[in-house]
Amino acid sequence: MSKLFFIFALLTLLLLGYALHAALVTAPTERTMGDVQRIFYYHVPSAWTAFILFFINFGASVYYLIKRNPTADIVALVCAEVGVVFCTVVLITGPIWARPVWGIWWTWDMRLTSTLVLWLIYVSYLFLRRFSSSGQTPTLAAALAVLGALCVPFVYFSIWFFRTQHPQPVMGGGGSIDPRMLHVLLINWLAFSCFAFLVCWSRYRLERLQRDVDHAHAMEALRDPRGKLR
Amino acid sequence: MTPPTGITRATLLKDLRLEWRSKDAINSMLFFSLLVVVVFSFSFDPTAEESRQIAGGLIWVAFLFAAVVALNQTWARELRNQVLDAYRVSPAPANSLFLAKVLGNFIFVIVLEALMTPLFIAFYRLRALGPAWQLLPLAMFGTWALVVNGTFFAAMCLRTRSREIMLPLLLFPISIPALLAMVQATTAILSGESSARFWIVLLSTYDLVFTTVCLLIFETVLNAE
Numbered sequence: 001m002s003k004l005f006f007i008f009a010l011l012t013l014l015l016l017g018y019a020l021h022a023a024l025v026t027a028p029t030e031r032t033m034g035d036v037q038r039i040f041y042y043h044v045p046s047a048w049t050a051f052i053l054f055f056i057n058f059g060a061s062v063y064y065l066i067k068r069n070p071t072a073d074i075v076a077l078v079c080a081e082v083g084v085v086f087c088t089v090v091l092i093t094g095p096i097w098a099r100p101v102w103g104i105w106w107t108w109d110m111r112l113t114s115t116l117v118l119w120l121i122y123v124s125y126l127f128l129r130r131f132s133s134s135g136q137t138p139t140l141a142a143a144l145a146v147l148g149a150l151c152v153p154f155v156y157f158s159i160w161f162f163r164t165q166h167p168q169p170v171m172g173g174g175g176s177i178d179p180r181m182l183h184v185l186l187i188n189w190l191a192f193s194c195f196a197f198l199v200c201w202s203r204y205r206l207e208r209l210q211r212d213v214d215h216a217h218a219m220e221a222l223r224d225p226r227g228k229l230r
Numbered sequence: 231m232t233p234p235t236g237i238t239r240a241t242l243l244k245d246l247r248l249e250w251r252s253k254d255a256i257n258s259m260l261f262f263s264l265l266v267v268v269v270f271s272f273s274f275d276p277t278a279e280e281s282r283q284i285a286g287g288l289i290w291v292a293f294l295f296a297a298v299v300a301l302n303q304t305w306a307r308e309l310r311n312q313v314l315d316a317y318r319v320s321p322a323p324a325n326s327l328f329l330a331k332v333l334g335n336f337i338f339v340i341v342l343e344a345l346m347t348p349l350f351i352a353f354y355r356l357r358a359l360g361p362a363w364q365l366l367p368l369a370m371f372g373t374w375a376l377v378v379n380g381t382f383f384a385a386m387c388l389r390t391r392s393r394e395i396m397l398p399l400l401l402f403p404i405s406i407p408a409l410l411a412m413v414q415a416t417t418a419i420l421s422g423e424s425s426a427r428f429w430i431v432l433l434s435t436y437d438l439v440f441t442t443v444c445l446l447i448f449e450t451v452l453n454a455e
Contacts, residue, residue: 065447065450117403117406117407120402120403120406121403121404123403124399124400124402124403124404127396127399127400128386128390128396128399128400131390131391131392131396132386132389132390132391133389133390133391135454136389136454139450139451139454140386140390140451140454143386143447143450143451144386144400146443146447147379147382147404147440147443147444148403148404150439150440150443151403151404151406151407154407154408154432154435154436154439155406155407157407157432158406158407158410158411158414158429158432159407159410
């Protein structure tokens with residue numbers, strides 16, 4: 001298990017290094033925006049990774065509500081935590097790019113607003129996990145995750161009524177992208193996904209250990225000084 | 231055995247009678263939203279034209295904050311003398327209790343809105359330029375959206391640490407689409423510039439989806455230990 005983990009960590013590190021080089025050196029400079037555009041190779045992969053993690057969180061939460069599987073609960077927790085981190089990266093890199101290109105840090109546009117609302121929903125999920133007493137946390141958190149995920153289409157449709165300033169999606173949208181840029185983007189996405197998986201993996205192991213320790217403490221408390229179960 | 235509707239009715243009537251005698255929730259909600267109106271009015275001092283643009287946001291923010299006051303009290307009342315535990319071990323369906331609580335809160339907030347709206351109109355010199363009757367279905371759907379999620383989350387926060395803080399933290403993010411729809415629709419009706427139909431349809435869909443899901447998982451949440 002841990003050997004596999006280290007091999008994967010090494011591979012991820014190499015991939016991240018290669019992706020960094022590709023984004024900063026190999027990728028052609030954008031004609032109108034210049035080098036600022038390179039933040040795109042971090043912004044977009046982070047967004048995709050965050051959305052995938054939130055989706056896994058939703059799946060794991062539904063599975064937990066049906067099967068009461070503790071592993072599903074840990075997966076949901078880990079995905080929400082790492083997803084919030086990636087979503088934060090999206091929300092920070094976006095304004096850094098927007099300031100020189102649009103001339104403003106922030107605008108209440110559809111994609112920006114819906115990403116922010118998504119971030120708020122999952123932060124409230126993490127708050128709930130922190131504040132509720134341990135025995136019922138998994139159920140409550142799973143219920144909130146289901147409601148939060150159902151909220152996403154409503155967020156999207158309600159904000160759709162506003163004017164859209166964000167560039168059209170590069171995949172499946174009307175926009176066009178240089179194939180070399182697309183290549184770098186996909187490499188970065190792969191690297192980011194591997195990195196996210198790596199972080200989730202180590203966080204999963206940590207959470208497992210934490211629960212084992214808590215369980216051991218609970219068992220210890222049940223014993224009397226002579227080492228027998230009461 | 232009492233049918234589920236009987237249980238809902240009994241719980242609802244009990245809550246209404248309690249409220250009628252104590253008037254705790256409605257008084258604190260009324261005073262709270264009055265404070266919001268006055269404070270906002272001092273900080274903006276709007277003209278009639280400006281207030282048409284901002285009133286939608288103001289009204290609903292005031293009602294949302296006031297509703298949290300009532301929502302925080304709904305379940306806390308049942309904790310005394312282990313009423314909720316007694317309910318959980320009884321064969322009565324959990325959803326009957328949930329529906330009774332939602333209906334009770336719905337009535338409280340609607341009464342609050344009915345009492346506060348004239349005050350808003352007077353303080354902000356409001357006059358709708360669009361079809362004013364649409365405000366009625368909008369208030370119904372909007373209040374239901376706040377109350378159904380609010381009651382659900384209040385039950386969820388019941389056994390968490392610092393319960394009063396947790397409720398808004400959970401309720402507000404999920405309510406953002408509903409709140410946006412309410413505010414936009416109110417502004418559209420007041421200013422008469424655009425149609426509020428899209429927003430009302432969106433709100434009713436939101437109500438339908440969230441009521442269904444809350445009913446589906448409420449029992450799980452109530453019995454979570």
